[in-house]
Amino acid sequence: DIVMTQSPGSLAVSLGERATINCKSSQSLLYSSDNKNYLAWYQQKPGQPPKLLIYWASTRESGVPDRFSGSGSGTDFTLTVNSLQAEDVAVYYCQQYYNTPRTFGQGTKVEIK
């Protein structure tokens, strides 16, 4: 199974500042046949289901604010939230969909400092 490791486990960021979350996979998520990274990011607010933010490591889902961005390739990925807003308080998960079983990172809790 592919192991997904997120860091940090939690972080506190001031309103308007940047939050950076890292995700590392135990094997490459770059599929050679299509040159795509099979990595997604989800946001989960308390009492709500996860919401898709980013897929193919860097493609923003429709309707997601452009302050959310994803980057990285192979085994190392980053989710960046620029100019953090109060509504961005949530737990963020990375997930690989390169193969089955799908696996998630353990989550990163983002709070306001």
Next chain:
Amino acid sequence: QVQLVESGGGVVQPGRSLRLSCVASGFIFSNYGMHWVRQAPGKGLEWVAIIWYDGSNKYYADSVRGRFTISRDNSKNTLYLQMNSLRVEDTAVYYCARERDSFNDYWGLGTLVTVSS
């Protein structure tokens, strides 16, 4: 708009069975693979199972293989999860999620399963 509505959760004793349902609307259900993902109280997300759009292939997490069965009825726009031999560690909110290009773009609100004596 896309909607996924889970039901069937509840409190059940260890060793007993439960069947979850997920009714889909707002899209052509028979065109999409579907997943179950669970979340134990206060914990992270754990993928449970996937079924292809036509039901021809199914895959499971090691933790549930042999005890859980995923199925679908495309004529009823409904996804199922039959859970047998339930264990305390199966206690979780169970989400159904649609698959688009292998990732999950829509999720239901979830249904809570509590396994306790």
